[in-house]
Amino acid sequence: MTGSTREQKLYCWDCLLFGADSGSWARDGYSDLGSLSKSAHRHQNGSGHLRATIRLKTFGDTRIELQLDEQQHRDVIAHNEKVKRNRGILKRLINCVVYFGKQELPF
Ligand SMILES: [Zn+2]
Structure with a gap:
């Protein structure tokens, strides 16, 4: 008080x-x-x-560098998840192009 x-x-x-x-x-x-x-x-x-x-x-128990490292680690994980999802989409598109090419079908 x-x-x-x-x-x-x-x-x-x-x-x-x-x-x-x-x-x-x-x-x-x-x-x-x-x-x-x-x-x-x-x-x-x-x-x-x-x-x-x-x-x-x-207050002051956790160092700011550790908190920043933790946030940076979370950002890297989120970025890697996004890259993984985009690679999956790109892989499906490439499979479609290969299928059309093998079947000699137009787009
Ligand atoms: Zn109070």
């Missing part, structure tokens, strides 16, 4: 940095101190907060 003295509001540090939703703890700030404990407990068990906490805890 963190706060802003200028705005007099509290924020959730994890959600502020890595939260995807724009709840009061992440973007708008929380200012109702009367129900702070209940609201903080509810926020702490929310799925958005848990996702943000996991992102914060795992």
Whole structure:
């Protein structure tokens, strides 16, 4: 938890940095101190907060070079699948041309 003295509001540090939703703890700030404990407990068990906490805890664990290598590997696999499919199509066309040639048939 963190706060802003200028705005007099509290924020959730994890959600502020890595939260995807724009709840009061992440973007708008929380200012109702009367129900702070209940609201903080509810926020702490929310799925958005848990996702943000996991992102914060795992931030920096994976090196960017490894992620780029993984993406490049996926691109190579996709390219190879496309080439394999196109070769299959070309092979069928060549077989048709050979068949027409052997049978002396026009296109
Ligand atoms: Zn949070």
